[in-house]
Amino acid sequence: MEIIRYRRDVWGEEVILGVSWDLLWVVAVTALILLAAHAIFMAVLAKKKAKPSSEGPRIKRHDAIDRAFHWIMAGSVLVLILTGIAPIVGLRISWLNIHWIAGLVLTFVVIFHIIRAIFWQDFKAMLLGPSDFKEPFDEKIKPGKYSFEQKGMHWAMTVLVIAVIATGIILFLHINTPWWNRPAVENEATLGIFFLLHGTATLGLIAFTAIHIYFAVRPEKIFYTRSMVTGWISEAEMKENHDTNKWKPE
Amino acid sequence: MSSHDVMPDMGLYQPVTVEDAAGIARQFSTRGWLVGGGQDTYGWLKDRAKRPEVLIDLKGIESMRGIRETADGIEIGALVTLTELTTNSLITGRYSLLAEAAGRVASPQIRNVGTIAGNVAQDVRCWYYRRGLNCYRAGGNLCYADTPEGMNREHALFNASRCVAVTASDTGPALVALEAQMVIHNGSSERVVSAENFFVGPNIDITHTTVLRPGEILTAVRIPAKWANAEFYFEKVADRNVWDFALVSISAAMRVNNGVIEESRLVAGAVEATPRRLDRIEQAIRGKARNQQTADEVAALAIQGARPLNFNHFKMPLLENLVNRAVRGHA
Numbered sequence A: 001m002e003i004i005r006y007r008r009d010v011w012g013e014e015v016i017l018g019v020s021w022d023l024l025w026v027v028a029v030t031a032l033i034l035l036a037a038h039a040i041f042m043a044v045l046a047k048k049k050a051k052p053s054s055e056g057p058r059i060k061r062h063d064a065i066d067r068a069f070h071w072i073m074a075g076s077v078l079v080l081i082l083t084g085i086a087p088i089v090g091l092r093i094s095w096l097n098i099h100w101i102a103g104l105v106l107t108f109v110v111i112f113h114i115i116r117a118i119f120w121q122d123f124k125a126m127l128l129g130p131s132d133f134k135e136p137f138d139e140k141i142k143p144g145k146y147s148f149e150q151k152g153m154h155w156a157m158t159v160l161v162i163a164v165i166a167t168g169i170i171l172f173l174h175i176n177t178p179w180w181n182r183p184a185v186e187n188e189a190t191l192g193i194f195f196l197l198h199g200t201a202t203l204g205l206i207a208f209t210a211i212h213i214y215f216a217v218r219p220e221k222i223f224y225t226r227s228m229v230t231g232w233i234s235e236a237e238m239k240e241n242h243d244t245n246k247w248k249p250e
Numbered sequence B: 001m002s003s004h005d006v007m008p009d010m011g012l013y014q015p016v017t018v019e020d021a022a023g024i025a026r027q028f029s030t031r032g033w034l035v036g037g038g039q040d041t042y043g044w045l046k047d048r049a050k051r052p053e054v055l056i057d058l059k060g061i062e063s064m065r066g067i068r069e070t071a072d073g074i075e076i077g078a079l080v081t082l083t084e085l086t087t088n089s090l091i092t093g094r095y096s097l098l099a100e101a102a103g104r105v106a107s108p109q110i111r112n113v114g115t116i117a118g119n120v121a122q123d124v125r126c127w128y129y130r131r132g133l134n135c136y137r138a139g140g141n142l143c144y145a146d147t148p149e150g151m152n153r154e155h156a157l158f159n160a161s162r163c164v165a166v167t168a169s170d171t172g173p174a175l176v177a178l179e180a181q182m183v184i185h186n187g188s189s190e191r192v193v194s195a196e197n198f199f200v201g202p203n204i205d206i207t208h209t210t211v212l213r214p215g216e217i218l219t220a221v222r223i224p225a226k227w228a229n230a231e232f233y234f235e236k237v238a239d240r241n242v243w244d245f246a247l248v249s250i251s252a253a254m255r256v257n258n259g260v261i262e263e264s265r266l267v268a269g270a271v272e273a274t275p276r277r278l279d280r281i282e283q284a285i286r287g288k289a290r291n292q293q294t295a296d297e298v299a300a301l302a303i304q305g306a307r308p309l310n311f312n313h314f315k316m317p318l319l320e321n322l323v324n325r326a327v328r329g330h331a
Helices: A022-044 A064-089 A096-119 A130-137 A148-172 A188-217 A222-230 A235-241 B018-031 B041-046 B082-087 B089-094 B096-103 B108-113 B116-121 B171-177 B279-285 B292-303 B315-328
Strands: A004-008 A014-019 A058-060 A232-234 B011-013 B032-035 B054-057 B067-070 B073-077 B181-185 B190-194 B217-223 B231-237 B248-257 B260-269
Touching: A014 A188, A022 A064, A022 A188, A058 A235, A064 A096, A064 A148, A064 A188, A064 A222, A096 A148, A130 A148, A148 A188, A188 A222, A222 A232, A232 A235, B018 B032, B018 B054, B018 B217, B032 B041, B067 B089, B073 B089, B082 B089, B082 B096, B082 B108, B082 B116, B089 B096, B096 B171, B096 B231, B096 B248, B116 B171, B116 B217, B171 B248, B171 B260, B231 B315, B248 B315, B260 B279, B260 B315, B279 B292, B279 B315, B292 B315
Parallel strands: B011 B054, B032 B054
Antiparallel strands: A004 A014, A058 A232, B067 B073, B073 B217, B181 B190, B181 B217, B231 B248, B248 B260
16 A cells, blocks of 8 residues: 555656545545444443433523534535545535535634634633643643543644645645636646645544544534524533633623 | 567467457456457557457457348447448438448558547557557646647547547447447446547546546447438548547438528537547437528537637638538538
8 A cells, every 4th residue: 555646747757746545545434444343442431420401491502603604614524524525435515616615714704713713702712721731631621611532633634724724725725716727837846746745634524524424413512503593502501511610701 | 768679578368259258358458459350459569568468359359240231220249340331221321320430441452440439449649648658548647739839739628627638439420420339248238328429528537538447348339220311411520630639520311301401410529639529519400491691500510618728729611611511411
């Protein structure tokens, strides 16, 4: 199995073409096995906890605008993944235009999110500090608004999404669009490196998207998904899962 | 890349049934190569631009030969040669459009061995791709033809998605005009695809020109009776009259009653990666007199949406003029 695909350029020199798509299957199978193992572990071995009630007073967790951002971003990432892997898995659809349009949507919502997170949201609530790393190993430590896993997922997705956007914009500049004609490629080797980075980041994005979706539908976490739809969690859910000294909702 | 005098070392299978051929094709998948007349194949192999492990020679399959009359038209075996298409009385009598198109393919020698399946399933013509460069169509990351210095006078006007090569088939546009059906066998089952949907552009699949998947074989072409004995027009413009690919071609089938066009199908060749159906023109001429005035009114519709490259702007007036001639009905 190859990791990187190479080709001969027009001068006969070996250049990078991109990441090997054999890795797509490795990522898919690995993610499936790990998530299945986790599901089995949770069903058989993990200590069962009583689920806190979703009734009673409601605590606002996400503003409508942040929920909208999340679902637009989720939709665009899924469209990007599906259209990106369509030609690799042999699905015959006219994918390229849909791909770059979804890419532009993702770019704009990410820029919006960065600005909003820095100037209007509690940016510190998402920062990972040394104390956060104790959280998974000590049941007594409860997180503030976001748990260690949520922060980890957020920052992993941040790095991967910025990587696919940055490399995607460079590749976008190399195709015909309504606004410009593609330029002549000066250096195939450099272009190949951007394809490699774009493909590698995509593989990471696929893995983390699978993990994110899995945890979003797990029974003990699904109230977070509900809050991403409705905006609230119950007071009981908050007290069970969060330290009210660290998170003081409006 | 230099051409070699000898064929590369590879395996050869010579099945005599479609089922066996499909089984072998499935077994070797992308490592196998189906060959009929071989007119598109041998250049690839001698240039070492494609390197299959085995050739699957279909010429021994009798069921893929012959032209038969059916309840609704005719069925042409995939191994029927282009010369046979030009001489068969069923074709020349009822579907002269196809006979004319087949008669303009390459040269008499090539038509004697080249098959209808090979003509429709042949790969695109592009200097760079055929030379073995690792362009988009070869699985690479860029196009050498669509560059400021690229040799692209033969290339696409429409629907170029990264790759700008065009279909080289002369019979493909005629078959789309005749609403032909392509019969595809995978060894255990058969599927039938309209000629219009048989060809795929680079936006759908940049490394293939047809819907054929590894392990599938085009076994026959069916032409419905709908367009039998209709009024046809075919014209191909190439740099040479013999042994050359079209710069632009036009295939038209029309039902005309008292000089009025009741229904038509117009299809252009060599302007994009697939035969290009000119449906705007078909709609515009419906119910109109088949004359010069109608032709002048609608011809410009043919080039709407064209996106010419550096050296193929000439194809736009060429296409417009061919459409004009097809609509009025004479050169």
